[in-house]
Amino acid sequence: YPNPFNPVTSIRYDIPEAANVRVDVYSILGQKVKTLASGTHQPGFYAVQWNGTNDLGHPVxxxxxxxxxxxxxxxxxKKLILMK
Incomplete structure (x- = not known):
């Protein structure tokens, strides 16, 4: 949310029980662009933001x-559409 976005979008998700969670963004070619979350999450609602950059901090x-x-x-x- 929002989608399409510029410059930042929020990705919200719910974890019903403790779990190892990973949130990654990929290009349509399947290349990993950015890891937004990685690690153990306790039950609850979470939100991460993506600002349209890759893991090196460069704009995509x-x-x-x-x-x-x-x-x-x-x-x-989830599909994300970045419009500059």
């Missing part, structure tokens, strides 16, 4: 990206 190009949320046995995918 406008376009569609995929956000993948992994939490032990749970996987979710």
């Amino acid at each position: 190009a406008s376009g569609m990206y995929i956000c993948r949320i992994n939490a032990d046995q749970f996987n979710a995918v």
Whole structure:
């Protein structure tokens, strides 16, 4: 939220039980762009922000990206559209 976004979007997710969680952003070619969260989460609601940069802090190009949320046995995918 919002989607499309510029310059920042929030990704919200709910963890029903303690789990190892990883939130990554990928290009449409499947290349990992940025890790937004990684580690053990306790049950609850979470939000992470992505500012349209890669893991090195460099801005990425406008376009569609995929956000993948992994939490032990749970996987979710969200489309993100960056418009500059």
